[in-house]
Each structure stands twice: as structure tokens, then as C-alpha cells.
Amino acid sequence: QYFPGIPVKEVHAAIDAAYDEYEHHMTQVRAKGAEIIARARAEHRHIIVLAGRPYHVDPEVNHGIDKLIIRQGAAVVTEDSVSCYEE
Template identity: 55%
Template sequence: EEVLARLTETGTRGIVLSGRPYHLDPEVNHGINKLITSLGAAVISEDIIAARTKKQPVDVLNQWTYHARLYSAAEYVTTQADMNLVQLVSFGCGLDAVTTDEVRSILEKHGKIYTQIKIDEITNLGAVKIRLRSLFAALEQ
């Protein structure tokens, strides 16, 4: 709540960093949260945001708690001008393949940019930096 209030007060952009619970491990995510904050945005987890909206109908079978939370977070982000969502995925995890299409659809239906980072393809943060800088540049236009 404190971070969300600060976004409004300061005009700071918020990035909802979504991913499976194991993506929160710094060894797994390579410090992507710190990279986002170094670019001037506040990082918010999808579980905080998901509770702020009612479940919306989706185009996929929604039987998993994480998926429902992710879709709710994406819906909430579409209602906030100062917020975007970055989805961390592992394509070694087949269930992530299901969520990516639905999250993209939710965001793009409302004019938001979908940004995905494949955790299992990171050998250094160079490509991630480029992707995030591109997102921030597109949001400024």
C-alpha cells in the first residue's frame, strides 16, 4: 500500500513484476527487480496488485491460483496509467506457455505493452537491460 501511495504522490512509474514464486529468488531472477528500480520505477509484486480487483472472465481454463492472481494483476494494471507489467517466465515450465498468451491479450486489449523476460535464457543482464529500456522508452512516447 505504501509503494502504491508513493507512486501517486511522486508520479513514479510502477512495474508489476510477475512470476512464479521461485522467480523471486535472486539466483533465479538475476536481480531484475534491482535493474527496474535503477531505471527509475518502483517494483510491485503481482500478488499485492491482484487483490485490488475482482476476477474477470478469461479465455483459458483458469484452475490455478497463480494464474488467477496473474490475470487479476494484469487487469488491474490496465486501469492504471502509471503502471505496467513485466512477466518473468520459464519455458521449461509448460504452464507458463498458457499464461503468456492470456496476459498479452489482457494488456494489449487495453493498449498496454506486454513485456516478457525468459528467465531460463539469461546468461547476462545485457539483453534484459535492452528490453526494459525499450519498454521505458516506448512508455515515454
């Protein structure tokens, strides 16, 4: 009803493709987070999880806090990269 002129089958295919791509993206985010965490642990560095809204990646909003933390020697990961852990 919301997409007149587009067959329902195509809408469902687009939805499935979007969910597949999202899952692929999240797999990459988690893998990169695990890589950063493993390297930080091996180097005995602190690990900081920066949590916030997606727009916080905008330098005008976050004021470079991630870069400031990195310059202080800590590793920075996002909440998306660690949200899969159950510990």
C-alpha cells in the same frame, strides 16, 4: 488417514492456523504494496508489477531484474500485492 497418531481435531486446528497465518501474511503484502504504489504515485513514478513463480525471488533465477527496474526510477510491486484490486 494421512496423519496416523495425530487426532483429527489437531489436524484441523493446524489447518485453521495455517490459513489464518496465510491471510495475515497476504494482508501485510497488500498493505506494503499499497504503500509503495501511493508513494510512487505521489512522486509521479512508473509502477511495474513483476509477476512470476515464487522461485523467481531467487537472485540466481531473476538476475536482479527488480533492482534494475528500481535503479531506473520505477516502483516494483508483486502480483500478490495488487491481486485484490478489482479495477
